[in-house]
Amino acid sequence: MNNRELEIMLFDAFCASLKKLCTEDFLLFSTQKKKGPVTHRIAMYLEQILNDRSMLCDTQFQIKGENGTYTPDIVIHNRMGNEEMALYWQDGYLSAREKSEAQNFHREKKCFTLAFSLLPDKDYFLIYRFAENYTDYLHISREDFSEEVLKRCNNDEDIFADQLQLKLTKKNVKKK
Secondary structure, eight states: OOHHHHHHHHHHHHHHHHHHHHHHOGGGGGSSOOHHHHHHHHHHHHHHHHOOTTEEEEESOOEEETTEEEOOSEEEEETTSOEEEEEEEESSSOOHHHHHHHHHHHHHHOSEEEEEEEOTTSSEEEEEEEOSSEEEEEEEETTTOOEEEEEEEETTSOTTGGGGOOOOOOOOOOOO
């Protein structure tokens, strides 16, 4: 199987895991501390769906790199120690630091790297797909699990940078 086919298979397994999480474990979204339970369930579903004894699915697995140690929320690796996929997730938008870590991990390890955000007030999941020179932003609908590409950004630009800027303008009021 070539890299592209592997990425498609892993992305499909991730989407199926997300769907299973929403349909069978929706209660986890209402708990205060959901990072551990959600990470565990996604990893468990990924392992079931992939159904490949040569692929291990671990949570909080530390991976040494040239530029430090990485700890993706979920990593799929083979028994030889090669990472096939890394998942980062957040209960909200990823911070600049989290995006940078995922991008650096992808650049260094050259494995399929995704991040996803559970946005409580939105009807979709935000998926970040990291590549060498760009990041794809996708929406996956919580209702029908359809996918929509939102935008592709070069790694030196940020699709949500303007959300952090509050632009105040002073209105000129005419005095009577």
